[in-house]
Amino acid sequence: MSADADLTGPRRGARALLALYGVVVLAALYLPLLAVGFASVSKGRYLSFPIRRYAFDWYGEALASDTVREIALTSLKVALIVTILSVFIGFFGALAFARYQWQGRRAFQKLALLPIFFPQAVLGLALLMWFNALGILPSWKTAVVAHLVWISPVTTLIIAIRAYSFDPALEEAARDMGCSTWRTLREVTVPLLAPGMVSAGLFAFLLSWGNFPLSLFTLGVDATLPKWLYARMVSGYTPLVPTVGMLSVGFSAGLLALGLAALGLRGLARRKAGQARQDI
Amino acid sequence: MGGAEHRLGLLAAAPLALVLGLGFLAPLAIVAAFSTMPERVFDLGHAPDFSGYAEMIRQGYWRSLLRSLAMALTATLILMVLCWPLAWAMARIWRRFTLVITIAVVLSLFVSENIRLFGWVLVLMKGGLIDGYLRHWFGVGVDGLLYNPPVIVAGLVYVYFPFMLFPMAQGIAMAPEDARAAAMDLGASRWTVLREIDLPLAAPGIMVGALLCFVLSAGAIAEAKLLGGRSVISIGDDVETAFTYAQNWPLGSALAVSLIAVLGGLVAIGLARVDLDRIMGRR
Amino acid sequence: MADGAAAKAWPVPAPDAARAPILEVAGLLKRFGDFTALHSVDLKVREGEFLTIVGPSGSGKTTLIRLLAGLEAPTDGAILLRGARIERRPANQRPTCMVFQSLALFPHRSVAENIAFPLKIRGVSRAARRARALELLDLLRLPQSYADKRIQDCSGGERQRVALARALAFDPEILFFDEPLSALDYRLRKTLEMELKDLHQRTGKTFVYITHSLEEAMVMSDRIAIMRAGRFEQIGAADEIYARPVSRFVAEFMGEVNLFTLEGRAGGLDAGPLQIADGVSARLGLAAGRRATMMIRPEGVAVLGPGETAEIMLEGRFHDTYVLGSRIQQRIDLDDGRFATVETLREGRIDAAPGAPVRLGWPLARTHIIAEG
Numbered sequence: 001m002s003a004d005a006d007l008t009g010p011r012r013g014a015r016a017l018l019a020l021y022g023v024v025v026l027a028a029l030y031l032p033l034l035a036v037g038f039a040s041v042s043k044g045r046y047l048s049f050p051i052r053r054y055a056f057d058w059y060g061e062a063l064a065s066d067t068v069r070e071i072a073l074t075s076l077k078v079a080l081i082v083t084i085l086s087v088f089i090g091f092f093g094a095l096a097f098a099r100y101q102w103q104g105r106r107a108f109q110k111l112a113l114l115p116i117f118f119p120q121a122v123l124g125l126a127l128l129m130w131f132n133a134l135g136i137l138p139s140w141k142t143a144v145v146a147h148l149v150w151i152s153p154v155t156t157l158i159i160a161i162r163a164y165s166f167d168p169a170l171e172e173a174a175r176d177m178g179c180s181t182w183r184t185l186r187e188v189t190v191p192l193l194a195p196g197m198v199s200a201g202l203f204a205f206l207l208s209w210g211n212f213p214l215s216l217f218t219l220g221v222d223a224t225l226p227k228w229l230y231a232r233m234v235s236g237y238t239p240l241v242p243t244v245g246m247l248s249v250g251f252s253a254g255l256l257a258l259g260l261a262a263l264g265l266r267g268l269a270r271r272k273a274g275q276a277r278q279d280i
Numbered sequence: 281m282g283g284a285e286h287r288l289g290l291l292a293a294a295p296l297a298l299v300l301g302l303g304f305l306a307p308l309a310i311v312a313a314f315s316t317m318p319e320r321v322f323d324l325g326h327a328p329d330f331s332g333y334a335e336m337i338r339q340g341y342w343r344s345l346l347r348s349l350a351m352a353l354t355a356t357l358i359l360m361v362l363c364w365p366l367a368w369a370m371a372r373i374w375r376r377f378t379l380v381i382t383i384a385v386v387l388s389l390f391v392s393e394n395i396r397l398f399g400w401v402l403v404l405m406k407g408g409l410i411d412g413y414l415r416h417w418f419g420v421g422v423d424g425l426l427y428n429p430p431v432i433v434a435g436l437v438y439v440y441f442p443f444m445l446f447p448m449a450q451g452i453a454m455a456p457e458d459a460r461a462a463a464m465d466l467g468a469s470r471w472t473v474l475r476e477i478d479l480p481l482a483a484p485g486i487m488v489g490a491l492l493c494f495v496l497s498a499g500a501i502a503e504a505k506l507l508g509g510r511s512v513i514s515i516g517d518d519v520e521t522a523f524t525y526a527q528n529w530p531l532g533s534a535l536a537v538s539l540i541a542v543l544g545g546l547v548a549i550g551l552a553r554v555d556l557d558r559i560m561g562r563r
Numbered sequence: 564m565a566d567g568a569a570a571k572a573w574p575v576p577a578p579d580a581a582r583a584p585i586l587e588v589a590g591l592l593k594r595f596g597d598f599t600a601l602h603s604v605d606l607k608v609r610e611g612e613f614l615t616i617v618g619p620s621g622s623g624k625t626t627l628i629r630l631l632a633g634l635e636a637p638t639d640g641a642i643l644l645r646g647a648r649i650e651r652r653p654a655n656q657r658p659t660c661m662v663f664q665s666l667a668l669f670p671h672r673s674v675a676e677n678i679a680f681p682l683k684i685r686g687v688s689r690a691a692r693r694a695r696a697l698e699l700l701d702l703l704r705l706p707q708s709y710a711d712k713r714i715q716d717c718s719g720g721e722r723q724r725v726a727l728a729r730a731l732a733f734d735p736e737i738l739f740f741d742e743p744l745s746a747l748d749y750r751l752r753k754t755l756e757m758e759l760k761d762l763h764q765r766t767g768k769t770f771v772y773i774t775h776s777l778e779e780a781m782v783m784s785d786r787i788a789i790m791r792a793g794r795f796e797q798i799g800a801a802d803e804i805y806a807r808p809v810s811r812f813v814a815e816f817m818g819e820v821n822l823f824t825l826e827g828r829a830g831g832l833d834a835g836p837l838q839i840a841d842g843v844s845a846r847l848g849l850a851a852g853r854r855a856t857m858m859i860r861p862e863g864v865a866v867l868g869p870g871e872t873a874e875i876m877l878e879g880r881f882h883d884t885y886v887l888g889s890r891i892q893q894r895i896d897l898d899d900g901r902f903a904t905v906e907t908l909r910e911g912r913i914d915a916a917p918g919a920p921v922r923l924g925w926p927l928a929r930t931h932i933i934a935e936g
Contacts, residue, residue: 005464007654008461019377021366022374025362026381029438032398032399033399033402036395036402036483038409047728048408048412068468089295091296092291092295093293095292096290096293100286100292102287102289102293103289108296111300114547118496119516120496121519122514122516125523126308128523133323147538148303156296181288207389210390210395212392213500226395241398245395248395249391249395256489458667459667461654462633464653464655465655465660466730467685467733468655475667477669480671481670481671
């Protein structure tokens with residue numbers, strides 16, 4: 001339906017303004033990243049715009065730096081573990097959230113949402129005190145726990161959204177044909193929720209990789225990229241900051257692209273297989 | 281299948297419940313406990329004397345709390361106005377553009393907020409993107425864009441934008457399309473429809489978005505630190521200082537508990553009547 | 564105001580074909596990209612009549628009603644209300660009201676607030692609004708106590724009535740109905756059909772109704788317009804269309820029917836399995852090479868006893884009986900693989916075994932000839 005023909009929606013002029021507004025918002029959203037990008041290719045030691053001389057020197061230095069490599073590895077380590085664990089927890093959590101009718105479900109739903117409705121910095125500090133009180137030294141391991149506390153509800157929600165459109169009749173049919181609970185889970189539930197699990201995993205990794213408030217307080221002496229960047233921002237600024245920042249963002253973007261491509265290819269393969277079957 | 285599902289539900293809920301119990305509820309309980317302890321102690325084996333709260337009032341930390349809440353409220357209100365047209369268009373008008381915006385906004389969430397805020401520092405600082413280019417083109421620059429309360433609020437608006445946009449768009453999408461058409465057919469002008477139909481029906485989504493933004497920005501520290509310098513100390517910052525440099529756990533706990541009490545109360549009231557199943561699309 | 568039982572007396576003008584139509588559609592065209600939903604249709608709606616537009620899904624009736632109500636603008640053509648062009652006027656500027664398929668009641672408002680909404684936005688005082696809402700509850704036969712009830716607590720039938728009350732609140736000139744009864748169960752639908760017809764007579768307003776159910780249309784309407792693929796096939800009273808359809812589509816749409824192709828030949832008439840008496844063929848007067856369709860309704864077909872004849876006769880084998888309640892339909896297989904349907908009342912049914920030979924016959928007067936263009 002062309003914009004002109006709908007007499008109940010906004011008029012032509014209003015629509016154009018709205019579109020413009022959307023574009024402006026997107027531009028404002030990414031402007032800071034643009035600035036960081038520019039800064040990362042500036043040659044000089046002290047940053048000021050407009051950039052006089054451009055060079056990729058800092059990228060070279062960043063990639064060669066042992067410190068940066070070590071910190072990146074820590075980030076990776078934490079993110080991978082968090083991803084695997086949170087998807088596992090989220091899978092079952094989603095089933096409890098959306099699929100099974102059990103007595104504590106409503107209370108469980110509210111509990112699962114609490115960490116999302118909670119300021120991360122305060123959570124991080126509370127966890128810091130908690131670990132200290134327990135006598136546990138903060139390190140990348142405690143950061144994993146901290147990330148889990150926040151990210152597991154997120155993965156639960158993502159998979160739950162998929163679980164909501166799940167037809168319970170499918171599981172019932174499997175059971176009717178003789179599957180045990182575990183078998184049903186493996187053969188029916190997991191494949192059906194798999195796309196949700198993949199999205200959740202992608203989300204979990206990226207959220208953990210880029211997490212700042214929790215990492216800041218619960219890493220102890222270890223460091224992830226965001227924590228290191230922050231430390232350098234407040235004191236001891238080096239031109240490596242924008243560079244490493246862009247590298248970190250680049251890694252996220254690359255991973256996301258890979259993830260989407262994988263999902264896209266999977267969908268494509270499915271469709272092709274479906275067509276092939278139809279041709280028979 | 282009642283009993284079996286009940287057991288399955290409990291079993292499935294166990295992992296998350298365990299993580300949250302040990303990693304969320306327990307730490308908060310400990311914090312609450314510590315808030316009652318005498319000054320500067322590091323264990324719970326003392327008689328409660330609530331000195332942390334006393335100090336909070338004596339030293340004027342409550343001002344810090346109020347300031348943070350005020351900035352959070354301002355940011356939330358600004359966000360409600362800023363996001364509404366966009367959320368409305370995303371839910372009612374656009375199709376492909378909605379997808380584009382959704383992806384673009386979600387992507388920005390994956391970039392850690394300190395990098396994004398740092399980018400704003402680069403944009404707003406003396407010699408930054410704005411000041412530098414203005415000087416370069418026109419010979420005059422702008423200074424003082426950073427290190428003041430308004431820019432902190434702007435930072436909060438920026439960082440928590442997605443947290444208002446998506447719940448709001450979802451709330452608008454949930455309102456029945458027909459109701460608008462019917463209202464217009466009955467003679468209502470566009471403004472009347474907005475006031476009488478759109479806003480009330482999108483209220484659950486708006487509520488969720490507003491709560492989320494308020495709660496998250498009240499406890500935020502990065503914006504105040506990176507953009508605000510020392511102009512405003514957020515309550516989160518005070519808690520951090522108490523826990524780390526000042527080594528005063530009871531004080532920090534008292535501050536944290538005060539913040540959580542306010543936020544918790546709001547969340548409890550706000551979410552009490554929201555039906556989660558309906559919002560998430562249960563058939 | 565009036566006591567509870569007597570509804571407000573509305574002036575009730577009888578539908579008068581001689582007066583100018585209240586609503587006129589001229590050359591209305593609606594395209595969605597490549598797809599043409601309405602092919603330059605024309606229609607005249609008489610004041611005070613109950614006109615139903617019937618058609619299968621995809622026929623364009625929903626598009627038409629939305630254009631009439633003012634929810635969309637046409638690609639071309641005109642809509643005139645009492646002579647004034649309104650096709651570009653949005654819905655809120657037309658003195659018409661639509662009852663939506665989903666009813667579109669405001670879930671966040673009570674029954675009375677829903678009904679009084681059109682008055683509220685016209686600046687009517689709270690007391691007057693309330694009084695009018697109660698009046699309308701009466702008219703729609705809902706108890707006064709429903710005024711403050713929540714919409715969610717109302718049953719399907721009750722919601723229908725609330726939607727109707729709301730549509731009548733500001734006294735619109737024309738009411739449009741977009742298949743409001745299609746989601747209801749049989750019993751409720753039947754009740755509401757009667758009530759709608761009754762409401763129409765009591766209020767005297769013009770009702771334009773769309774549905775895919777022929778039955779609904781026949782029960783309630785003064786005139787029926789059959790729509791197919793964006794065009795009107797036939798417009799007229801139910802009786803008229805039933806007995807004299809202008810095309811095979813309309814004939815079949817109006818119910819079970821027996822259709823036989825006739826083709827004019829040089830030496831006479833090719834009537835397929837039908838045996839037509841000579842004189843009758845001449846009366847049909849079909850020129851060579853021209854085709855026509857002979858239509859005979861199942862209730863017009865008679866079973867011939869041994870030795871009996873009729874102007875048009877048909878032989879076949881008994882197949883089966885279908886009980887429709889008060890009527891019985893019986894199927895007779897013909898040699899060429901098709902079948903004919905005979906309809907009788909319970910007492911008049913054919914008593915034969917499957918496969919037994921049956922002779923059917925009817926006079927020309929009971930048939931209707933549809934010319935092929």
